[in-house]
Amino acid sequence: xxxxxxxxxxxxxxxxxxxxxxxxxxxxxxxxxxxxxxxxxxxxxxxxxxxxxxxxxxxxxxxxxxxxxxxxxxxxxxxxxxxxxxxxxx
Amino acid sequence: xxxxxxxxxxxxxxxxxxxxxxxxxxxxxxxxxxxxxxxxxxxxxxxxxxxxxxxxxxxxxxxxxxxxxxxxxxxxxxxxxxxxxxxxxxxxxxxxxxxxxxxxxxxxxxxxxxxxxxxxxxxxxxxxxxxxxxxxxxxxxxxxxxxxxxxxxxxxxxxxxxxxxxxxxxxxxxxxxxxxxxxxxxxxxxxxxxxxxxxxxxxxxxxxxxxxxxxxxxxxxxxxxxxxxxxxxxxxxxxxxxxxxxxxxxxxxxxxxxxxxxxxxxxxxxxxxxxxxxxxxxxxxxxxxxxxxxxxxxxxxxxxxxxxxxxxxxxxxxxxxxxxxxxxxxxxxxxxxxxxxxxxxxxxxxxxxxxxxxxxxxxxxxxxxxxxxxxxxxxxxxxxxxxxxxxxxxxxxxxxxxxxxxxxxxxxxxxxxxxxxxxxxxxxxxxxxxxxxxxxxxxxxxxxxxxxxxxxxxxxxxxxxxxxxxxxxxxxxxxxxxxxxxxxxxxxxxxxxxxxxxxxxxxxxxxxxxxxxxxxxxxxxxxxxxxxxxxxxxxxxxxxxxxxxxxxxxxxxxxxxxxxxxxxxxxxxxxxxxxx
Numbered sequence: 001x002x003x004x005x006x007x008x009x010x011x012x013x014x015x016x017x018x019x020x021x022x023x024x025x026x027x028x029x030x031x032x033x034x035x036x037x038x039x040x041x042x043x044x045x046x047x048x049x050x051x052x053x054x055x056x057x058x059x060x061x062x063x064x065x066x067x068x069x070x071x072x073x074x075x076x077x078x079x080x081x082x083x084x085x086x087x088x089x090x
Numbered sequence: 091x092x093x094x095x096x097x098x099x100x101x102x103x104x105x106x107x108x109x110x111x112x113x114x115x116x117x118x119x120x121x122x123x124x125x126x127x128x129x130x131x132x133x134x135x136x137x138x139x140x141x142x143x144x145x146x147x148x149x150x151x152x153x154x155x156x157x158x159x160x161x162x163x164x165x166x167x168x169x170x171x172x173x174x175x176x177x178x179x180x181x182x183x184x185x186x187x188x189x190x191x192x193x194x195x196x197x198x199x200x201x202x203x204x205x206x207x208x209x210x211x212x213x214x215x216x217x218x219x220x221x222x223x224x225x226x227x228x229x230x231x232x233x234x235x236x237x238x239x240x241x242x243x244x245x246x247x248x249x250x251x252x253x254x255x256x257x258x259x260x261x262x263x264x265x266x267x268x269x270x271x272x273x274x275x276x277x278x279x280x281x282x283x284x285x286x287x288x289x290x291x292x293x294x295x296x297x298x299x300x301x302x303x304x305x306x307x308x309x310x311x312x313x314x315x316x317x318x319x320x321x322x323x324x325x326x327x328x329x330x331x332x333x334x335x336x337x338x339x340x341x342x343x344x345x346x347x348x349x350x351x352x353x354x355x356x357x358x359x360x361x362x363x364x365x366x367x368x369x370x371x372x373x374x375x376x377x378x379x380x381x382x383x384x385x386x387x388x389x390x391x392x393x394x395x396x397x398x399x400x401x402x403x404x405x406x407x408x409x410x411x412x413x414x415x416x417x418x419x420x421x422x423x424x425x426x427x428x429x430x431x432x433x434x435x436x437x438x439x440x441x442x443x444x445x446x447x448x449x450x451x452x453x454x455x456x457x458x459x460x461x462x463x464x465x466x467x468x469x470x471x472x473x474x475x476x477x478x479x480x481x482x483x484x485x486x487x488x489x490x491x492x493x494x495x496x497x498x499x500x501x502x503x504x505x506x507x508x509x510x511x512x513x514x515x516x517x518x519x520x521x522x523x524x525x526x527x528x529x530x531x532x533x534x535x536x537x538x539x540x541x542x543x544x545x546x547x548x549x550x551x552x553x554x555x556x557x558x559x560x561x562x563x564x565x566x567x568x569x570x571x572x573x574x575x576x577x578x579x580x581x582x583x584x585x586x587x588x589x590x591x592x593x594x595x596x597x598x599x600x601x602x603x604x605x606x607x608x609x610x611x612x613x614x615x616x617x618x619x620x621x622x623x624x625x626x627x628x629x630x631x632x633x634x635x636x637x638x639x640x641x642x643x644x645x646x647x648x649x650x651x652x653x654x655x656x657x658x659x660x661x662x663x664x665x666x667x668x669x670x
Contacts, residue, residue: 012406017163017164017167017221018163018164018166018167020167021163021166021167021170024170025166025170047174047175047176048167048170048171048174049171049174049176049177049203049222050174050176052207052221052222053206053207058406
């Protein structure tokens with residue numbers, strides 16, 4: 001199963017180191033292959049270096065592509081992580 | 091002997107042996123590896139990565155449970171990076187393909203990553219290259235340690251000798267470094283980066299050790315094992331001094347230490363003069379963390395909290411909630427009054443998130459401080475709301491900078507009324523009775539201080555700007571700097587006018603410029619009737635000592651004479667007499 005979803009980065013600092021670490025940890029709990037696309041770039045969401053290199057700032061629009069058995073659950077959790085500003089309050 | 095100059099932090103002197111923390115790439119060894127030894131070299135790299143991860147985990151385990159979430163988050167990110175194939179696979183390929191040592195391969199990869207990150211056009215995210223560099227440095231440190239070097243942090247206790255401890259020499263110190271620094275008996279540290287208000291400097295002050303920051307590359311002249319003298323007051327590092335210099339500094343160090351202990355003993359003593367006049371000695375702070383130091387020095391309160399710092403070095407200005415959080419954090423740590431000075435920016439004090447016209451020829455006279463704030467309510471209102479809301483957590487006073495006319499004051503009062511109404515309507519918990527004060531730092535305000543005193547709850551004299559504006563000299567302009575004179579009769583008169591206006595209107599008048607923290611002026615100001623001083627944390631105990639040695643009744647007549655003296659040499663002589 002493949003799930004495509006659009007995500008907007010709403011937290012102020014964008015995908016900075018701590019937020020990226022949260023995202024990577026969440027993604028690593030799933031079997032699915034998880035990729036994030038931003039403009040020309042496409043990275044493995046289980047790699048913190050990759051996520052940092054996405055250079056996703058506040059207001060960036062990302063495309064999430066999840067492929068695997070648990071794709072639906074994974075994409076739900078990832079989207080809500082972004083919408084909750086990575087539990088950092090801003 | 092070699093002398094290097096930077097910004098000194100703390101007033102002490104340290105004498106010790108340098109330990110240079112390797113952080114720059116030109117120190118990375120570079121050599122070829124024979125083909126049959128390549129796999130062994132790769133194992134060496136893998137082992138180093140593993141031990142770097144163990145180090146980080148060990149630091150994480152030492153963090154306190156509370157209040158360290160930020161550092162813990164960063165450590166977590168660094169651990170993930172160590173584990174990331176994008177970081178740790180490429181150096182392996184480089185070793186294999188180019189037949190070079192692990193350190194060199196790692197450095198090559200670090201340079202490539204650095205290039206990628208510095209290409210990112212966003213100040214927050216491109217600064218993440220710092221995280222990458224720190225992680226790489228951890229691995230380099232582990233590689234060198236395994237090579238027989240004891241590494242950045244010696245595991246063995248430093249032997250007590252003539253020089254009781256080490257002086258850390260680094261390009262910059264990370265939060266993780268500073269935690270390790272705490273455990274070792276470090277005597278001082280010096281860094282290429284950092285300013286007197288950076289976190290590095292605050293750390294030095296909290297450890298009560300001297301530091302020199304902002305050496306701008308100067309540390310490249312220093313080697314581990316060099317004998318160093320650190321003079322925090324003068325901001326100078328002396329490397330491998332001759333015996334005479336060393337002896338002179340040993341004596342000075344002793345003297346400072348004795349004086350320091352003498353001053354420390356004053357912490358719990360009252361700030362009252364020989365004739366029983368109680369004086370309030372307040373602190374000027376810039377960072378929320380500094381409230382702890384203010385408390386430990388037993389300052390009467392915070393006489394000036396410069397709120398600008400939270401707006402600096404960031405692309406987006408802080409919102410009301412962030413300000414409310416930080417302000418509450420300060421107030422929750424003290425039961426003493428805290429005076430919040432509203433944003434004093436614009437003109438020569440630029441901030442990234444706030445666009446300003448850079449073509450102004452005379453920024454000090456331009457749209458700054460309250461002028462800018464009244465012009466840009468989207469900037470000002472969140473701050474006012476945050477201050478009113480935070481005020482329920484402590485004793486708050488609100489101080490407005492650079493007032494020069496009464497329309498500004500009227501606009502301010504209307505705005506404050508509006509803010510209070512909005513907060514009430516929206517159901518926020520806030521304190522509507524926060525006292526409102528004005529900075530007297532424009533000559534126009536000082537001359538009409540009585541009129542301002544009628545409308546305000548307190549006044550605060552800002553001497554730095556008052557002198558600059560009254561004498562029409564730019565303090566940062568070297569060519570007219572010699573005209574900067576706090577003892578010019580006009581300055582003394584404006585100060586006196588303001589103090590008298592406060593006494594007549596029965597409202598407090600404080601002084602928070604540099605003059606307030608300079609012991610040379612303490613007695614004179616007491617003689618002029620000033621009872622409320624606010625100064626840098628480092629000056630509080632010195633000024634307290636001076637207050638306790640002063641008999642104001644004897645000073646007053648001398649000050650009367652001083653205010654009538656026009657000859658500058660005579661003025662200085664009188665001040666010496668007052669201080670005798």
